Amino acid sequence: MASSLQTTASFHFFSSSSAAPRSLPATPSLLSFSSSLKSLAFSPLSSHFSRHQRGSAVNVSTSGGLGSVAIPKCAASYTDQLKGAREDIRELLKSKYCHPILVRLGWHDAGTYNKKVKEWPQRSGANGSLRFEAELKYKSNTGLVDALKLIQPIKDKYPDLTYADLFQLASATAIEEAGGPKIPMKYGRLDASSPDHCPEEGRLPAAGASSPADHMRKVFSRMGFNDKEIVVLSGAHTLGRARPERSSWGKPETKYTKNGPGAPGGQSWTVQWLKFDNSYFKEIKAKRDEDLLVLPTDAALFEDPSFKVYAEKYAEDQETFFKDFAEAHAKLSNLGAKFDPPEGIVLDAAP
Numbered sequence: 001m002a003s004s005l006q007t008t009a010s011f012h013f014f015s016s017s018s019a020a021p022r023s024l025p026a027t028p029s030l031l032s033f034s035s036s037l038k039s040l041a042f043s044p045l046s047s048h049f050s051r052h053q054r055g056s057a058v059n060v061s062t063s064g065g066l067g068s069v070a071i072p073k074c075a076a077s078y079t080d081q082l083k084g085a086r087e088d089i090r091e092l093l094k095s096k097y098c099h100p101i102l103v104r105l106g107w108h109d110a111g112t113y114n115k116k117v118k119e120w121p122q123r124s125g126a127n128g129s130l131r132f133e134a135e136l137k138y139k140s141n142t143g144l145v146d147a148l149k150l151i152q153p154i155k156d157k158y159p160d161l162t163y164a165d166l167f168q169l170a171s172a173t174a175i176e177e178a179g180g181p182k183i184p185m186k187y188g189r190l191d192a193s194s195p196d197h198c199p200e201e202g203r204l205p206a207a208g209a210s211s212p213a214d215h216m217r218k219v220f221s222r223m224g225f226n227d228k229e230i231v232v233l234s235g236a237h238t239l240g241r242a243r244p245e246r247s248s249w250g251k252p253e254t255k256y257t258k259n260g261p262g263a264p265g266g267q268s269w270t271v272q273w274l275k276f277d278n279s280y281f282k283e284i285k286a287k288r289d290e291d292l293l294v295l296p297t298d299a300a301l302f303e304d305p306s307f308k309v310y311a312e313k314y315a316e317d318q319e320t321f322f323k324d325f326a327e328a329h330a331k332l333s334n335l336g337a338k339f340d341p342p343e344g345i346v347l348d349a350a351p
Ligand code: HEM
Pocket: 099, 100, 101, 103, 104, 107, 143, 205, 206, 207, 208, 216, 233, 234, 236, 237, 239, 240, 241, 242, 243, 244, 246, 247, 248, 249, 250, 295, 297
């Protein structure tokens, strides 16, 4: 793991005073730094209107698979860059089958939110701080550096996009492309600009807590979620796998994972772990297949009387699962975020 964090990157960007991002000095500045992923500190946006006006020449040269790219000044509007990035994420998904890890990336950036803290970005949440090595190296984030590497070329291509937006865009797009619901997303999140803004370790739920239901309530209520939202969001485990070398959970491989698609191995919660449907609830209720994973926190959804009401409903009724999931996931994607413009940017008109 440590070695995978050694990805080096050189960033040089010039920002003009007229459009200097808020977190940078207002005077013209030439910033140049070379370091590990902790320096992926592309800054927040100046304003809705100046996003596409900012003079920026980014020269990224990286080792560790990200390639070497010289990026010209990007003239496209922020909305157009979001749409372009969404297309590129769709292509990435088709070739890499990385839907699950992109969903996890978005969740782990947003899920650090503390509703009791008012100040941004100290309240944490969807502010892109997960791009910093300080946060990526937390045990709960093991493996997510691979997700960052996958989307870094898209960030390089659309340099004005914030990491905070890109993480949530990638997650929502992955869910939709896997057959899940369309999530009512908005964009314009600002990025935390320094690793000093990373939350302390231990904000995300632990699968092996001694009282899983109590633990989930404690952690998710800090984010502002109720029982129904805890259950429905857990349904994201309809996608993906656990890998012992990452989380210490799951089997090294099963009959459902040994041939991929994508990197083989791990243990999935569902048979078709790249398809977003309600099979997670059916499987963890039935516990019928040793090749499928049930974490203690998954099992609690059918053991705790309050959680069970929702879990039973979602096992029976995919439409309700999709509707409630879309709503809760939009809320998750917005946790702690600061939007510019304040009302956010919506890419698609409501259906
Ligand atoms: C209820 C508390 C939760 C716990 C204890 C938990 C725990 C875990 C663990 C241990 C893994 C395996 C990681 C690995 O080995 O790579 C995992 C994977 C995953 N989690 Fe969760 N999780 C929770 C909630 C969520 C939520 C709310 C979401 C999204 C909304 C989510 C999305 C995912 C996805 C998509 C994967 C698969 C990642 C992959 O295949 O690379 N999880 N989770």
